[in-house]
Amino acid sequence: MSHESPASRKDLLDIASLEREEIEFLLETAKPFKDLVSRSVKMVPTLRGRTVLNLFYEPSTRTRSSFEIAAKRLSADVINFTVSTSSVTKGESVLDTIETLQAMRADYLVVRHQMAGIPSFVAKHTGASVLNAGDGYHAHPTQALLDAYTLREIYPDLTGKRVVICGDILHSRVARSTSTILEKLGAEVGLLGPGSLVPRHCAKRFKVFRTWDEVFAWEPDVVYLLRVQFERQKAQFFPGVSEYHREFGVTDERLETIQERGLYVMHPGPINRGVELTDDVTRYERCLINQQVENGIPTRMAAMYWLKPETADRR
């Protein structure tokens, strides 16, 4: 790697605590890792002999696979530790699990959990590097990195670019992390969603829109749609799915405006068809969903490359 490397950290827990130069470094580092894909041997020996443990307390196929592929391309050994996801596990018992897993001498723990702060809690109790793969409503830093990477492929400089994030802001860790990384990279962020799902304090920090008309009048460059998190809603926040689609989704009519203006569309997946967007949106050539998934691998490789565990042999 040719660039000046900022001092490495032990853990990647959120975006808010990262300095801009650290974000830049991670995005730059991801580039050569992405180029690997075009080679016949898609592996580098960086983490040979190291163990990455995927610890997912919430169902996930995409993120877990993405981390797994990223780790394998760095030549690490990968263990997928499946945890019962039928009930919420408290920090206390997570800690018991971690203590058991210490015996496996993992160097990297990839943690996803339903409750905010669990990865941070785990990080305080282990020498292994912890990568937050999503915790409650709190943070999803590797999603933010892959989002930023995807946009940087289009706009090398995000300064002044306008991104509207649309949907369930209240329950979305993606909204929190991605809005934060975009702000740090100089973009302007606007929010659109049902009033019951946009915390009132957000208006102090972001532009908050009431309707798509207001959004289009703002002239955004990118429309970022969030998945409606039915599973995280304990009460009714809006009257129904069809009303949501009509008022806050990208309908075919809104897609026309988006196409006319050449706006980019993003979504962290998995999508709810007929809710956040329609089928036609997924076929739109400036819909970046597949690029986002693809870029998850090199950005996660960059994160693992950068983090330095404090496991026994390094002390």
Place this chain on the structure above:
Amino acid sequence: MILFKNAQIASEQTGPLPRADVLVEGEKIRAVGQNIEPPEGAEAQVIDCEGKILLPGLFDMHVHFRDPGRGDKETIKTGSEAAINGGVTGVLMMPNTTPAIDSGAGVQALLDNAARNARIRVLTSGCITKGQEGKDLAGIAGMKSKGVFLITDDGNPITDELVLRRAMDYAKNFELLVGTQCETPSLAGDGAMNEGAASYSLGIPGMPAISEEICLDRNLRIAQHTGAHIHIHGLSTACGMETVARFKNEGVKVSCEVAPHHLLFNEGDIGDYDTHFKTNPPLRTAEDNARLLQGLKEGIFDVIATNHAPHTQSDKNQDFTSAPFGITGLETALVSLYERFIKTGEFGWDVLVRRYSSEPRKLAKLDPVVIEEGATAEFVLFDPEGCTKFTKKFMRSKSSNTPFLDREVAGMVEMVVFNGEILLER
């Protein structure tokens, strides 16, 4: 006999502290004045108090001693020793023990326990409803006959207005204070901290300020209607404080607590999910800190009370959502209030003595504790030049779930005297 030489005497009087010698004989203060010498032939321990302050023993009317039921967190013995360590010589226990204190027999058993195990005055409150379930009234007359002056369901707000109204109507016969901690459960939901910018960033469910304000408003109206004396526990919002001031002006019998942590800390201090800052009512905003302090200076708050809420290390060594609410306060209150507000001139010793010694005793219908000739000797010798490091070793509470853990704070409780006996000497 003990002779305290050249102390500065704190009281409810404003202005510079007068200097005097204080002579203690037996349980009583025999003389206060200049150049006092022990009587001819009498043997006296002389304590040089140059530069130090004598203040009346403090009274904390909101503590959880977890006794009976959770001796792993605290007991009457360890809790009262923690009080002494912080210069507190009288406490009012909350009744949310296991079992809850909801009958005269429960009160009696607890007071018997205190008589055996506590070296200071330990009082208890009683429940409003049986088992704090918010339904049937507890044995109110029986508890009153054992000395209870305040009934409360504390952390379990009574949701049924009719139950609260009946309790207030009934409490009037017995001249009881009806204590309420104000929270609207449906609005507070599963919140673990104040709802605001910090809860959004941390992704932790929040409790909005209106949860407190709406319940407070409701409870004050019921008190106004019934004519009962309502006592508000641990008010945390500036808006709620203004509501209290308004009802006071309208002549409603209302008294109100503020906890030191609501003056000293706010949601921003939670930082990286530090569970030592998880408490209910939650820490609010920096603006609330400033306005509550102003309210304390203006006399809107009647008393300072810590809501000393001990929890074990493993309880608090949790993710933020799962950890229980509560922080300890008995050992840190005096020193931290001194460092932050008295030393800096925000308010004088008179405010501390009035709000953390005299007024709570007045509410409890106890004689005031004063440093005057003929009074019972119950006071604290405080060294403003000293400093206190709140290590686990320092603390006498069984629990150390305080934001001050391992912090060094200016000021030191050097000696505590209760009924003429030295309970603590450093």
